[in-house]
Amino acid sequence: MTSLVGYARRCASQFASVSEKAKYVPRRSLLYVPASSEKMLNKVPLMKSDCVVLELEDGVALTSKAVARSNAVKTLNQLQGSMLSCFELGLRVNSFASGLLEDDLKELSKAEVLPAAFMIPKVDTPEDVATIYDLFRTTFGANRITDSPTRLVIWIESARALLDMPRIVSSVINLHRNSGFFKLDAVVFGSDDFCADIGAIRTAEGLENIYARQRFVTVCKAFQLQAIDSVYIDLKDEEGLRESCLQGHSWGFTGKQAIHPSQVPIIQDSYKPSAERVEWAKSLADAFSMHQQGGTGAFSFRGQMIDRPLLLQAMNVLQMQERIMGGGL
Ligand SMILES: CC(C)(COP(=O)(O)OP(=O)(O)OC[C@H]1O[C@@H](n2cnc3c(N)ncnc32)[C@H](O)[C@@H]1OP(=O)(O)O)[C@@H](O)C(=O)NCCC(=O)NCCSC(=O)C[C@](C)(O)C(=O)O
Numbered sequence: 160m161t162s163l164v165g166y167a168r169r170c171a172s173q174f175a176s177v178s179e180k181a182k183y184v185p186r187r188s189l190l191y192v193p194a195s196s197e198k199m200l201n202k203v204p205l206m207k208s209d210c211v212v213l214e215l216e217d218g219v220a221l222t223s224k225a226v227a228r229s230n231a232v233k234t235l236n237q238l239q240g241s242m243l244s245c246f247e248l249g250l251r252v253n254s255f256a257s258g259l260l261e262d263d264l265k266e267l268s269k270a271e272v273l274p275a276a277f278m279i280p281k282v283d284t285p286e287d288v289a290t291i292y293d294l295f296r297t298t299f300g301a302n303r304i305t306d307s308p309t310r311l312v313i314w315i316e317s318a319r320a321l322l323d324m325p326r327i328v329s330s331v332i333n334l335h336r337n338s339g340f341f342k343l344d345a346v347v348f349g350s351d352d353f354c355a356d357i358g359a360i361r362t363a364e365g366l367e368n369i370y371a372r373q374r375f376v377t378v379c380k381a382f383q384l385q386a387i388d389s390v391y392i393d394l395k396d397e398e399g400l401r402e403s404c405l406q407g408h409s410w411g412f413t414g415k416q417a418i419h420p421s422q423v424p425i426i427q428d429s430y431k432p433s434a435e436r437v438e439w440a441k442s443l444a445d446a447f448s449m450h451q452q453g454g455t456g457a458f459s460f461r462g463q464m465i466d467r468p469l470l471l472q473a474m475n476v477l478q479m480q481e482r483i484m485g486g487g488l
């Protein structure tokens with residue numbers, strides 16, 4: 160069978176910067192596993208969520224932070240080199256403002272391996288970014304955090320962070336370019352903390368978050384980053400979860416956070432590219448390749464003007480489809 164990513168790669172060769180997209184990590188569902196619970200951690204190798212997050216922050220009580228840190232180190236060491244059912248095993252540390260981050264990093268630096276993604280909540284200002292980097296450098300040493308395949312995922316969770324989001328994201332991207340620190344790949348919207356910050360009352364419909372989610376997704380996409388939508392906290396309401404996923408997907412979000420394994424199949428299914436979308440992406444990539452060979456840049460395809468941004472969208476669809484089919488998720 161012809162590789163779908165082959166289509167994307169053929170097109171990608173036209174643009175050097177586009178070829179970085181080849182390392183696409185699907186994050187339709189991002190499932191938190193509180194690292195204080197050994198019972199939950201034991202399930203990690205078989206979890207079929209695109210991304211599994213070893214959680215040290217708000218899913219762990221203050222009194223259990225030490226045990227959670229040491230369990231996280233053990234889990235990273237035990238799972239290194241193992242076949243996991245997820246695409247990415249991330250680790251969410253405590254925020255800089257909590258005063259707990261330094262202790263997290265000191266303990267985590269004892270692990271033989273780094274997680275596939277470091278995940279940092281409540282990044283509120285560009286200055287936070289510089290301080291967080293300093294903490295990583297002093298605890299891990301510059302060598303371990305420079306030019307590493309580990310990716311970075313950050314959370315936007317306050318009014319101030321939402322307004323300052325372009326500067327925050329730019330400073331993380333520039334840090335990677337200038338120092339080789341982990342590459343930013345995705346940004347997550349922390350709607351619970353955001354609602355608390357602005358004094359909104361959380362409702363099932365989520366009207367209180369509409370502006371925030373739209374601004375959030377727009378900034379993510381302006382920087383070509385994955386945008387991960389809010390947690391759906393009503394564990395028993397499968398229909399409500401599905402509706403929330405379909406809305407997020409149609410607004411441009413790439414995935415959604417999950418707090419319970421039962422939410423994962425609904426989220427993953429909702430964020431899977433439809434057969435029509437895959438067919439559109441394949442045909443567009445073919446047409447793009449053909450026009451490039453013929454020396455044409457912009458062209459019309461099914462009544463739409465096609466240029467680089469639409470090619471990027473098509474590549475994301477194809478790469479996600481390829482990874483999902485290959486990984487059996
Ligand atoms: C809600 C809870 C307490 C219900 O936990 P439970 O044990 O009462 O649920 P259950 O239905 O009885 O569980 C069934 C089975 O699934 C297991 N299980 C259940 N959940 C998980 C899980 N996540 N990972 C791995 N395994 C899990 C559980 O251990 C059990 O296993 P068993 O059949 O062998 O006994 C539990 O699901 C949980 O702790 N979830 C994670 C909570 C968390 O990490 N919250 C923080 C992230 S969200 C957040 O911070 C906000 C945000 C983004 O920042 C912002 O919007 O601001």
Ligand SMILES: [Mg+2]
Nearest residue numbers: 217316349352
């Ligand atoms: Mg939060």
